[in-house]
Amino acid sequence: MDFIAHIRNSDKQVQSVDEHLDNVAQISSQFGKKLNLSHLAAIAGLLHDMGKYSNEFKEYIIEVVDNPENPPKRGSVDHSTAGGKWLYEKFYKEDQSPTKRIIVEMLVNIILSHHSGLRDFLTPNASSDVLRRVIDKQLDNYAEVQEFFEESTKRLEEIEGKLDVAEKELIKLLKENNTIHPLKALTFLTMILFSCLIDADRLDTMSFEDNVKLNLHQNNNELFEQYYKKLIQHIEVLQKNGQVNRINALRSEMSSQCEEHAYKPSGIYTLSIPTGGGKTLASLRYALKHAIKYKKDRIIYVVPFTTIIEQNAQEVREILEDDINILEHHSNIIQDDRITHNKEQPDNYVKNKSVTLAKDNWDSPIIFTTMVQYLNTFYSSGTRNIRRLHNLSNAVIIFDEVQALPIHCVSLFNESLNFLKYIANSSILLCTATQPALDKVKHNIQTIDGEIVQDLDEVNQNFKRVEIKDKTTPNGWDTETLASFVRDTLNRENNVLVILNTKTVVRDLYQTLKEKDTDAYVFHLSTSMCAKHRQETLGAVRKALEQGEKVICLSTQLIEAGVDISFNSVIRSLAGLDSIAQAAGRCNRHGDYDCKNVYIINHREEVLNKLKAIKVGAEITQKILKDIGSEKLLSSEVMAFYFEEYFTKMNLELDYHIPDLSDSLYNLITTNAKYKIHYENYHNKKFPLNLATSYDTVGKYFNVIDDHxxxxxxxxxxxxxxxxxxxxxxxxxxxxxxxxxxxxxxxxxxxxxxxxxxxxxxxxxxxxxxxxxxxxxxxxxxxxxxxxxxxxxxxxxx
Known part of the structure; x- marks a missing residue:
């Protein structure tokens, strides 16, 4: 009997289960090859839809297509448990080697979870979602599925053979990359193999539904060669037409240093170019040259705010003359599979198939995305984000303004970088003028392989373009007083940027200035505006500045990190020293004047109770101002002291502690020792699995931004x-x-x-x-x- 995997909407053509499993295994294997785990990835593909070998599922899918207006409930026939259950029963034996048992554990979770997101090997209440599914859950069609599958001798021998090779692959991988603790490595390997399966499954289904042939043999080396030539031509034009001054000379020198560094082996490097030093082009020069030499698949820019995405992506598009292959990924348009905002109406899978299967997997040659999206790819729940994870392997990944990393995500971020470097063969640049010393915290980046910029102290001294002026007062500033100071500053300097810590006070100041009939253009920026809106507003600000108009720009901190704009003066509400330094980078950015002023004020109407990181950073900065004044505030010595103090005060936050769980997400995603002890005390026996990661629990609690x-x-x-x-x-x-x-x-x-x-x-x-x-x-x-x-x-x- 021909069992059915899918029925195409347009012409009702059928894709058999055999065809789908073979296709997915082949695609997943190709993705897994980047990690030298192609056989392990292939097994997941061969078994993920094993539950479709049944009459029950065949009747279900025919009914879905024949009755699109009132289809049976999606998922009413469980087809994802059977493959994991069969694999566990067949191969999880006492006489198997520990490595093979670990492989089975990984694969079982991956197969069970391909429609929901990875399950907990060990839950907070001392049980196992994985074991419950494979041991306790009863499947009406399991005997039929089991019988059909085991009668296929060829399929059985294929899986047995792949398991033997997969065992050798995994042993070799762990031996060659023993810098990472094996449990941590296995945790992330399970995630990235899950990503291989999810993307392969969705791509094959999409290919069948649209009746198109997939082209997965993408080699971007030739494209990167073309990009590199265009970039060098652009840099040569800039150097030819630019002013001969110390700033431009240093920019040119640092850009050359990036190219020289690109010949070094893949690793984790810092790029500490000062603000206004041409970081985007210099890092792109490194990335293209490194990608060409070491045959990397793609280049990924990760930025803290969407404001920088549109600016940098547009700049790169224009230089490389390519609107097609450069992806901006701000956020997920489609909500996670578990979320619905229309619960009264059941999900019509047939009608919504194009939305569900739309490609969103980061397979473009150059990608611009945010830190939120990067971290969600590793740690959020469901399947939509993690689908992209395998495309982070064998890549060049540039973290722009890395100092803006949320404090509670520091340890999780560091572990992701260790994995990408040691296991996934990616090269990483940590770019910022204010490096946050991520190798000095408890759960650190294990090795930073070097700083690209030479003679950094001298470079920073030559880039000095501002004076910091401490205007904080014992009682703080109110909006009316600040508005008056803004107008006075405007009269002296002709334009002024004001950066405050909350959207509420920014809006209040905007309305106050507008009411006073200020004879200037007054602009407002915040994350409440979509990226296109902010982009167009920034364009209007730049145009007004270029024309010499009087300009007041009011913004939250989103304008600090990497936005290429220059004001004659900046007023910054008290914050962390890194934020002060970044704000200073928007003042006299191109060195048009000897020095201009950056004023630090303390706004008493800001409510920072829910913004602990900003509050603690502001307190440390205020203490530094009191102790040494503002003259050396931005020196490398003071910055190093600031981060040491900051990480010490925020130590309990670094691992993403969850009071409800009495544990941290970092522990749950790595060794999970506390839950193992709880399990053993509760059941009076050893936890029966080697892997104990609580993937689903981590996903439920994880938010890069504190408020979901x-x-x-x-x-x-x-x-x-x-x-x-x-x-x-x-x-x-x-x-x-x-x-x-x-x-x-x-x-x-x-x-x-x-x-x-x-x-x-x-x-x-x-x-x-x-x-x-x-x-x-x-x-x-x-x-x-x-x-x-x-x-x-x-x-x-x-």
């Missing part, structure tokens, strides 16, 4: 028409392209804001809530998101 946020599309500018296109009958390929085009029209909405929008009916759920769209009245031309629904849209001012 959800991505929402906004009808700003051209985004309105693109959102309308979502209602068209699109193929998976067309939907994938549309999702890329919609990236700049996303905002991240916190849960309390989401609740307010839902209550007032200001959210439109599409595709059963998988995609959320903001109503026009909830978005404002100046402020962005308006939860109260009082927004006004008129972009003609830009």
């Amino acid at each position: 946020s959800t991505s929402v599309l906004v009808p700003y500018g051209a985004g309105k028409e693109l959102i309308a296109d979502l209602n068209e009958d699109l193929s998976i390929k067309q939907m994938s392209t549309l999702f890329k085009q919609l990236q700049p029209y996303l905002i991240n909405v916190y849960q309390h804001e989401l609740d307010g929008l839902s209550k007032d009916n200001n959210l439109i759920p599409l595709f059963n809530g998988k995609v959320l769209v903001l109503r026009e009245n909830a978005y404002d031309q100046f402020f962005g998101l308006m939860v109260e629904g009082e927004g006004q849209m008129d972009t003609s001012f830009i």
Whole structure:
């Protein structure tokens, strides 16, 4: 009997289970080859849909297609447990080697979880989701599946043979990379193999549904060669046309040093170019040359804020003359599989198939994304984010403004880098003018292989373009007093940038200045605005500055990290010393004047109770100002002292501690020793598995930003028409392209804001809530998101 894996919507053609399993095994194996684990990855592909070898599933999928308006509940026939259950029963024996037992544990979890996200080997309540599924769960169709599969002698011999080779592969990998503790290595290997399977499964299903042939033999070396030539031509033009001064000479020298360093082996390197030193082009020069020499698959830029994505991506697109192969990934348009905002209406898989399968897997040659998305790829729940993980292997990964890494994610971030360096063969650049000494914390980057910039102290001295002025007062500043100081500064300097710590005080200052009839352009920037809105606003700011207009720009810290803009003066609300240094990088950026002033104020109306990292950083900076003054505030010695103090005070935060669990996410994702002891005390026996990682529990609690946020599309500018296109009958390929085009029209909405929008009916759920769209009245031309629904849209001012 021919068993069915999929039925195509357009012409009702059938893909057999045999064909799907073979395809997925082949694709997954190709992905796993980058880690030298191709056989292990292939087994996952061969077994993941073993549960579809049954009449029950065949009847279910035919009913889904024949009755699209009222299909049976999705997942009502469990097809993901059978493969894991069979593998466990067949090969998890006492007489098997420890390595083979570990392989079975990894594969069982990967197979069981391919529609949900990795399960807990060990849960907080002293049980195992994995063992419960393979031992306790009863499957009505399991005997039929088991019988059919074991009658296929060829398939059985294929899996047995691959298991033997997989064992040798894993032993060799762990021996060659013994810098990482084996349990940590296995934790991350399970994750990346899961990623190989998820992406392979989705790609084959997409290929069948769209009736197109997959091209997975992508070699970007030739493309990188073309890019490199264009970049060098661009740099030569800049040098020819630029002013002959010390700043440009240093930029040129540091750019050359990046190229020289590209010949060194893959590793973790720091690139401490001062603000305004040409970091984007210098790091791209390193990345392209290193990718060409060591045949890396892609280049990935990871930045702290979406503000930098659009700026840097656009700059790189123009230099490389390529709009197709450079991806901006701001956030996930599609909500995670577990989340629905329209629970009354069941998910119509047939109608929503193009949304579910749309390609979102970071397979582009050059990718710009955020730290949030990078960390979610490792640690968030579900399958959508982790699908991308395998594409982080054999890559050049550039972390721009790495000092902005959230404090509670430090240990998890460091472990991800250790894995990418030692196991996944990636090369990593940590770029910032204010290196946060991530090799000095308890759970550290094990080895930083060197700093690219030579004579760093001399370079920093030559790049000095500002004086720091301490304007903090015992009682702090209020909005009215600050507004007066802004106007006075404007009269002296003609333009001023004001950076405050919260969106509320930025908005209050904006309204106060507008009410005073200030004879200047007043601009507002915050993360409540979508990327396209911020990009256009920054464009308007730059244009006004170039024309010599009077300009006031008010912003949260998003403007600090990497935004290429220069003001004659900056006012910065008290914050961490790294933030002060980054704010200073927006003042006299190109050295047009000998020195300009950066003023530090303390705003008493800022509420920082929920912003502990900013609050602690501000307290340390204030202490330094009191002890030594502001003259040497930005020196490398003071910066090193600041980070030592900061990490000491925030020590309990570094591992992402969860009070509800009485443990940290770092422990749960690595050795999980505390839960093992709890299990053994509770059951009075040893935990029966070698692996104990609590993947699902980590995913439930993990948020890069403390308050959970959800991505929402906004009808700003051209985004309105693109959102309308979502209602068209699109193929998976067309939907994938549309999702890329919609990236700049996303905002991240916190849960309390989401609740307010839902209550007032200001959210439109599409595709059963998988995609959320903001109503026009909830978005404002100046402020962005308006939860109260009082927004006004008129972009003609830009």
